[in-house]
Amino acid sequence: MRKILIVGAGQSGLQLALGLQSHGYDVTVMTNRTADEIRGGRVMSTQCMFHTALQHERDLGLNLWEDQAPRIEGLGVSVAGPDGGRAVNWVGHLDGYAQSVDQRVKMAGWLETFAKRGGQVVVHGVTVSDLDYFSRTFDLVLVAAGKGELVSMFGRDASRSPYDAPQRALAVAYVHGLGPRPEYDFEAVRCNLVPGVGELFVMPCLTTSGRCDILFWEGIPGGPLDVFAGVKDPGEHLRLTLELMKTFTPWEFERTRGGVELTDAGGVLAGRYAPVVRNPVAQLPSGGLVLGVADVVVANDPITGQGSNNAAKCAAAYLEAITAHGDKPFDADFMQGAFDLYWNHARHVTKWTNAMLAPPPEHVLQLIGAGGQVQSVADRFANGFDNPADFEQWFFEPEKAGAYLDSVAPQG
Structure with a gap:
């Protein structure tokens, strides 16, 4: 039985671990948090997943919250006009519904499922020197933890990374109490574009306390939306979120007049990062090789909502590559080939996302x-x-x- 180590317990790492487990591989997952710590921690993303990505979960029997999460049947776009109204306003219908499940719910649940099915979970931070040892004791090591020291092992691919600085300042708030949308009676994601300022995304979600809505500002750095850096108090984060909605998207602010509140103290997130594509194979000091997964190797700005979708598709591509590889060694050629299989999809996402970050032609x-x-x-x-x-x-x-x-x- 081939032994595989996956470092990181996010969408891609756990989906891949559970998929490999179902094929009889001996899989170990290393994570720096327990399931309870994940569930009780801070929100990690916005994670609206569309039909193809959701189908990868269904294929593995991992759609554990499908009957509980809101079914998102449309995606709307509004463009703010100079008079404070909407110069453009429409909604497109999705062929297959989308869903958003708070990653605190999903990752905690999947980690517990993996352990119950016999997988080994090691709760421990991992360093490069740790990987040096593990590369000699496992047949394949994959890094699916998209932050910190381990990511720095994977060099930036300048030919595929046109930006070297963050293009948006990000601020997320999970809320209860948002009023219904008056235009239609089905669930939809809304993309509100404010020219020269940024974007507000609003989407229904399932969180630890039930149905909620996510308010997600993407602000051009240095602009009027770039005000969340250094804000530590969740209540102040929400106040700023609503104040900006009142100023730049008053049609969305109207939905807050009944009173909205954060889902919990961990229901806010802020930060920024430069979009980047990295080389998929990293060489350790001893000469061992590790393969990067999802955000480790392709980290797009969330303006197109593709992070979790990319992660699911990366896990599916790597699962296909590994299971097709048989007993052959997991060498550099295999690793590059597995990434290339994923890049056949991800390249379209990267091109589209980078285009959406620029002023529209x-x-x-x-x-x-x-x-x-x-x-x-x-x-x-x-x-x-x-x-x-x-x-x-x-x-x-x-x-x-x-x-x-x-x-x-x-x-x-």
């Missing part, structure tokens, strides 16, 4: 505007969140965008 403004006039445009944009490769056909190039708009323009 004229043809993109026309496409977003057309979503309010032609429902099929809104629907195609919404479903691109599940299949970002589709954007290659109509989004990036003015000629393709123009041809697409011509093809869907109302006749007569």
Whole structure:
């Protein structure tokens, strides 16, 4: 039985561990927190997952909260106008519903499930010197912990990383009490774009205390949304969140008038990081090799909501690569090949995400505007969140965008 070590207990690491476990591999997961510590800690992300990523969970029997989490059937876009209203406002319909489950709920539950199924969980921080030893005692070592010392082993791929500094300041608040949306009676993610300022995303979620909504500001660094650095008090974080909604997205602020409160003291998060693609294989001081997973090797800005989706798809690609590899050694060629299988998907996400961080060119403004006039445009944009490769056909190039708009323009 082949022995595999996975360092990190997030979406990709645990999904891969549980998948390998189901195929009979001897899997060890190392994490710096217990399930109870994860469940009782601070929120980690926004994690809206779309159909394809959710299906990977279903295929492994890991959709443990599917009947409890809100079913997100649409994705809407609003663009703030100069008068304080919305210059653009539409919602696209998803072909398959999306869901968001607080990672505190999911990762704690998956970690317990992995242990109950016979997997070995080691609660311990891991250093590079630890990996040096483990690389000699395991057939394969994967690093799925996206922060800290271990990530620095994986060199930045400058050819795939156009940004060397954070492009957004991020601030998340999980809340109860947000009022219903008056425009429609189904659940939807809302993307509110404030030109020159940033974005507000609002999405329904299942958290430790039941259904909630996530308020997620992405602010251009140095701009009016970049005010959360150094804020330690959760109540002050929420006050700033609502104040900015009142100023820049008053249509969303209206939904807070019944009174909103944080789900819990750990229901806020703020920070920033530079989007980066890293080399997937790291060499340890002894010469041993380790393979990077998900955010360790492809860390996009969350503006397109792809982090957990990418993680699920990375885990699925690596599971396919490992199980197809048989008894052959997990050498550098295998590791690069496994990453390449994942990159076939992730490259589209990285291209799209980096494009969305930049000021939109004229043809993109026309496409977003057309979503309010032609429902099929809104629907195609919404479903691109599940299949970002589709954007290659109509989004990036003015000629393709123009041809697409011509093809869907109302006749007569």
